[in-house]
Amino acid sequence: MDIESAQHWWQPVPGWLNTASYGLPPRQALDELGAMMDDWRTGRTSWEGWDASTHRARAAFARLVGVDAADVAVGAVVSQLFAPVAAAVPDGARVVCVDGDFASTIYPWAVHADRGVSLRAVPLAGLAEAAQDADVVAFSLVQSADGRVADYANVCRAARAGGAMIVVDATQACGWLPFDAGLADVVVVGAYKWLMSPRGTAFAYLSPQVRDRFRPLAAGWYAGEDVHASYYGPPMRLATTARRFDISPAWQAWVGTAPALEVVEQLGVAAIHEHNVALANRFLAGLGLPPGDSAIVTVDVPGAEQRLAAAGVRAAVRAGRVRASFHVYNTPADVDLALAALTG
Incomplete structure (x- = not known):
């Protein structure tokens, strides 16, 4: 299955660009975890x-x-x-x-x-x-x-x-x-x-x-x-x-x-790599920066942390710079939301 077809397995609020802090679970993980918690609650199974x-x-x-x-x-x-x-x-x-x-x-x-x-x-x-x-x-x-x-x-x-x-x-x-x-x-x-x-x-x-x-x-x-x-x-x-x-x-x-x-x-690490780096490079290009080779990028834009937060974009600040990270559940719309906040 290609990544675009699989993105319904996640339901992030738009603007989550912080997988480098924690990733969002796919539906399959939540389903199994939910069933386990119900079993735990009722004590109907062994460990x-x-x-x-x-x-x-x-x-x-x-x-x-x-x-x-x-x-x-x-x-x-x-x-x-x-x-x-x-x-x-x-x-x-x-x-x-x-x-x-x-x-x-x-x-x-x-x-x-x-x-x-x-x-x-x-x-x-x-x-x-x-x-x-x-x-x-x-x-x-x-x-x-x-x-x-x-x-x-x-x-x-x-x-x-x-x-x-x-x-x-x-x-x-x-x-x-x-x-x-x-x-x-x-x-x-x-x-x-x-x-x-x-x-x-x-x-x-x-x-x-x-x-x-x-x-x-x-x-x-x-x-x-x-x-x-x-x-x-x-x-x-x-x-x-x-x-x-x-x-x-x-x-x-x-x-x-x-x-x-x-x-x-199932999605394949090579396909995930291509997807993630493409989004990261879209983000860099929108700020007039050269492409990179990573799903994690940092930028130094005045007031970036406050501007992203006001737009509902969740990123991180590391070593004094805004860090954005892109994964399978992210789309070009997430990138464009962040760019609008930083360049508008």
Whole structure:
């Protein structure tokens, strides 16, 4: 199905240009979540059916980023999934990051300063060069503040040449930007933005080449090889796959996540990319700016925040500039509404 034909699955109030803050759920997600809430209210079912959504979502995410589902762990937020990775780096490790990157991509490393882990922040354009002289390169595939897209393949090549572990936050990319997670060692994604899921679900691709270095610090019953035989202990028998890093899922959030990811699959990330970037470039052109390569753009127009708000356009302000972000449910009318507010 093409995107225009599918847009009836969403019913946004015109002017929502803030998917980089949170995505809007498709009808399929709301339907499944509503049915689950009714079951919860009446107590007419057990939880195992809800948990099936976690497995559906894991499999859908693996397909979207081109990896094996056995190499995907599920969690709640990006920093929680990064934590065991950062805890595993040796004392004195050198970590290179992007200056101005999102805090959840930086803080998990910075908290280890007391054991000599150093953090060097470089401009995005210099990341590939800096990655050649590091133990870890950690960066967002798409920058939250302004939508800049990292040269993923080039950074990965440079890091591999220097022997650095490659750790990527793809939260602002996954769902609109095609990429191969397998180029990196670790890729973490919060699902509540471009994957249009409830807040509280996240994924981590953990490559088998590095996974044994990490300790599952939050291990519980859901990380067991057989979760139903892991309610009590000892002994501890953790899964041999990336599931050993799972945390017990918040059922409601995962019931809404699985169908949302399946919608992204149905529409196709390549088609979503074309749609989103076309709208972003329409917006830029209307302001006399050159085209870009991102679904997230920032502009510096005097009084922009107030003018957009007065027109009913919901965008964000990041790093002192207005940030607009475009996704499948947006149309040219949304762009034109924003342009009229900024240029009228």
